[in-house]
Amino acid sequence: MPTWLMKSEPDELSIHDLQRLGEARWDGVRNYQARNFMRGMQVDDLLFFYHSSCPEPGIAGIARICRPAYADPSALDPHSHYFDAKASAEKNPWSAVDVAFVDAFKQVITLAQLKAQSALLELPLVQKGSRLSVMPVSAEQWAAILAMR
């Protein structure tokens, strides 16, 4: 079963928001590489929920894909922060998935901790200059991160 890592700004959607909601739409991805990974996701795939652009960046919990990729409605909504004037109902290049809450870690696994793990050197998240917001996580990487809890 493939596993993933997805970045969210906790001001927009945190792992605790997801815990309260149960499920949420993951929309607003506007990068083709990240979108393509989302299109490869299947129901029940697990993902690490990463908090970015916040005081303590790091992995805050786990979620599960509960609806595979579909056309991202936010691209068509003029009031949305993620509105894309070039998208239309007929031709919407962007995808969203729905995710369900699985677990919130007692403590965030910080980016600094992740960077210090030799098992994670290949993970785009820890590589200099990488801004990819959705990425695959190998079975070995997944296990290494779980062991850091």
Added chain:
DNA sequence: GCCAACGTTGGC
């Protein structure tokens, strides 16, 4: 708020 690194845009 700064700024390095990256992706996208658009003129040519």
Added chain:
DNA sequence: GCCAACGTTGGC
């Protein structure tokens, strides 16, 4: 198709 300019990401 090149590449400079620009906007965005995201850690610090």
